[in-house]
Amino acid sequence: xxxxxxxxxxxxxxxxxxxxxxxxxxxxxxxxxxxxxxxxxxxxxxxxxxxxxxxxxxxxxxxxxxxxxx
Numbered sequence: 001x002x003x004x005x006x007x008x009x010x011x012x013x014x015x016x017x018x019x020x021x022x023x024x025x026x027x028x029x030x031x032x033x034x035x036x037x038x039x040x041x042x043x044x045x046x047x048x049x050x051x052x053x054x055x056x057x058x059x060x061x062x063x064x065x066x067x068x069x070x
Contacts, residue, residue, distance in 0.1 A: 007036045016040045020058060020067035023058065041066075 003009050006028070007017065017038045019029050023045045033041060048059040 007032045007038065010036070014038045016042065018042045018044060020044045023051070023055065027058065027062060027065075030062060034065075 007014065014033075014036065015038075017033050017040070019026060019033075019041060021029055026043055026045050030041065030043075043062070048055040053060075
């Protein structure tokens with residue numbers, strides 16, 4: 001199995017990306033995946049609800065980005 005530090009380093013189309021970065025970086029990685037045409041995401045990052053209202057706001061913003069197909 002190969003792993004890459006950036007989605008832009010992957011030489012072929014990506015069907016599913018597993019995101020496991022600090023929660024402060026998740027939105028940026030999600031945007032990079034969208035730009036690369038990734039079809040699906042699994043976010044394995046903790047800290048959203050643990051950071052009170054700020055974390056919940058970030059979580060809600062990610063759900064909004066996902067749109068009605070989430």
